[in-house]
């Protein structure tokens with residue numbers, strides 16, 4: 292017979308694959324507690340059954356009315372269980388402290404939970420990619436193997452909980468504050484990320500994957516995360532968000548009602564400056580505004596522009612892309628205020 296039930300059932304019924312430095316500790320303590328329970332439970336139940344039968348009420352049988360006393364026995368059954376309970380507490384407390392104490396020199400990732408998805412931002416500002424797994428596109432968090440990883444987590448809406456079963460790591464993600472957790476992946480592979488705090492209708496679909504790769508592959512993934520599209524218009528749109536222009540300038544159909552002028556319908560017009568002059572809103576004006584915003588302060592926005600210079604922070608091709616983007620809004624309707 293080549294059908295072994297344990298092989299079919301075990302991967303689901305027992306632990307998922309352990310892939311972090313926490314896994315051996317958690318699994319060993321769990322297994323030890325399980326065996327302690329079995330070793331106490333089985334003899335106690337057997338003896339209980341036996342005593343029920345041996346000391347049952349029957350014609351001609353009279354039990355002793357006095358309780359028996361045996362000092363060595365009582366000491367034994369007090370000291371041994373106490374020692375076991377203290378050991379379980381000690382192991383649990385040490386394991387907890389290990390998880391709570393975040394080491395230095397970690398790879399940091401920002402995690403945002405929202406109804407009903409996860410978003411990850413790497414140290415270089417790049418965002419997670421997606422991979423088609425089964426029918427759906429899932430966010431994929433790429434992490435290096437054998438490095439300590441720290442997650443800085445927040446929620447956009449309600450309480451969620453970040454859980455990677457293979458890492459034996461779980462932590463609530465709370466709106467209105469940052470929560471931290473750390474772990475050290477020890478195995479290459481792709482593992483599940485679940486939300487494990489019921490957070491609404493689609494809670495069960497709040498899934499993502501963590502992909503543990505070698506250091507070299509991780510560096511590639513980081514570089515890819517900040518890669519910019521070839522197409523200048525797409526690139527400009529992306530930079531408008533990534534460089535934070537969107538926090539002050541309105542463009543297209545989004546962006547803040549911030550302190551900056553709207554890009555919509557600006558291209559090609561004459562704009563009045565604070566010093567009374569007029570300039571054409573063209574390539575050179577945009578370029579100068581990015582590199583030296585104070586040079587030609589726009590009328591009505593005060594001479595002390597809140598916009599900081601981007602000199603040294605943007606390359607010429609990035610300015611070209613931003614120009615292409617602003618130009619594409621030449622006849623966009625003004626923002627709905």
Ligand SMILES: [Cu+2]
Nearest residue numbers: 451486490497
């Ligand atoms: Cu959730």
